[in-house]
Amino acid sequence: MRGRIRAVAAPLLASLILVPLIALGAIGWHYSDLILGPDTRPGRTGQRVLAHTDSTLTLAPTKKARRAGIWAIEWPGGYGRIGPLIAVDDHSVTTRFQLAFGVAPDTTARLAGYAPDADPRTWLGWNFDQVEVPARVGPLPAWFIHGTDSTWAIFVHGRAATRAEVLRMLPAYRSLGLPCLIMQYRNDTGAPHVDGGSYRLGATEWRDVEDAVDYARHHGARDVVLVGCSMGGGIVTQFLRRSSERGLARAAVLDAPALDWNAVFALASRQRHVPEAITEVGKFVASLRSGLEWSELTQSPHAHDFSTPMLIFHGDADETVPIAVSQRFATARPDLVTLQTVAGADHVESSNVDPDRYAATVSSWLRGRGTGAIAPPAPTRARH
Numbered sequence: 001m002r003g004r005i006r007a008v009a010a011p012l013l014a015s016l017i018l019v020p021l022i023a024l025g026a027i028g029w030h031y032s033d034l035i036l037g038p039d040t041r042p043g044r045t046g047q048r049v050l051a052h053t054d055s056t057l058t059l060a061p062t063k064k065a066r067r068a069g070i071w072a073i074e075w076p077g078g079y080g081r082i083g084p085l086i087a088v089d090d091h092s093v094t095t096r097f098q099l100a101f102g103v104a105p106d107t108t109a110r111l112a113g114y115a116p117d118a119d120p121r122t123w124l125g126w127n128f129d130q131v132e133v134p135a136r137v138g139p140l141p142a143w144f145i146h147g148t149d150s151t152w153a154i155f156v157h158g159r160a161a162t163r164a165e166v167l168r169m170l171p172a173y174r175s176l177g178l179p180c181l182i183m184q185y186r187n188d189t190g191a192p193h194v195d196g197g198s199y200r201l202g203a204t205e206w207r208d209v210e211d212a213v214d215y216a217r218h219h220g221a222r223d224v225v226l227v228g229c230s231m232g233g234g235i236v237t238q239f240l241r242r243s244s245e246r247g248l249a250r251a252a253v254l255d256a257p258a259l260d261w262n263a264v265f266a267l268a269s270r271q272r273h274v275p276e277a278i279t280e281v282g283k284f285v286a287s288l289r290s291g292l293e294w295s296e297l298t299q300s301p302h303a304h305d306f307s308t309p310m311l312i313f314h315g316d317a318d319e320t321v322p323i324a325v326s327q328r329f330a331t332a333r334p335d336l337v338t339l340q341t342v343a344g345a346d347h348v349e350s351s352n353v354d355p356d357r358y359a360a361t362v363s364s365w366l367r368g369r370g371t372g373a374i375a376p377p378a379p380t381r382a383r384h
Helices: 002-036 120-124 163-174 206-218 231-242 261-271 276-290 300-305 323-332 355-367
Strands: 047-052 056-059 071-075 078-088 093-101 108-112 129-135 138-145 151-156 180-183 223-229 249-255 310-315 337-342
Touching: 002 276, 093 120, 120 163, 129 180, 129 206, 138 163, 138 206, 151 163, 151 206, 151 231, 163 180, 163 223, 163 355, 180 206, 206 223, 206 231, 223 231, 231 249, 249 355, 261 276, 261 323, 300 323, 310 323, 310 355, 323 337, 337 355
Parallel strands: 151 180, 151 223, 223 249, 249 310, 310 337
Antiparallel strands: 047 056, 047 108, 056 093, 071 078, 071 108, 078 093, 129 138, 138 180
């Protein structure tokens, strides 16, 4: 009888152990996919367009439509710029509108901080060159805008974004005459795919920035200003900590930088009501799959490894990277980090909410570090 009981109990006990472990492993794998990506592109609809003229749009009065500032609007087959606001009431929002590409929207569109398909010509009317950075992973496409200074600005976009993300920030750097290199990095569309196409959250992508800095140096740059948004900010700080070329960085300007991925994923889990334990399992599986060390992706404990002056913009309404991340980093290095808090700005929206203040702050801060000392000529406008 005991033998029969053992014969039945053993498989049952094994299944009671294995089934939860398999389920936990499957959940961990799923959340590790969310951590490592790649991410899907957001849709282009959702905001109702009530009417339009050549220079105005009338929109349904959503929270996003009511925001002051300068924003992008995109729809299938086109994109443009909106703002400032003209009139707001309970039934509609009327705003200035400038068409950048396509035909004005008739029904629905999407409001965002930038238009993913834009380029310097369509968005700013500026001529630019298509160049390739010869990186270790293969050629990286980049836009290059000529300038008059020997300091180059190199721009690094954020996670699941395109290089068009930085176009809203460019005028401040062009006003100083800085040549601008707007780079793509590994696993971007059109760039070399490695590691199965998934992110490494800056742990490897910083090498692409190193290759871009080397490219700038070999094309006449004396030194560089590194500009990073969101994950791009994390990539830049990895470069500034780990690269043998970090001495070529005169300064860095970061916008809502991902300086602590533990805090980023903790916030995302709370927003989605995912238990903390599940998030930790997902991070553990992600580290097994990718080799990531989470302690290396949190910059505040390494704050004294930095020597490059940094200007950080961060919105106090950021729902992706908590502003506390930048505050901790700035507190750790008050001698090196200048933090600009922008009221009402969500993730990487500081330049949208108050473009004039943003540009003036960047220009003044960089001039204070000896950049752009000679006034440049006006930017070249592209012919349409």
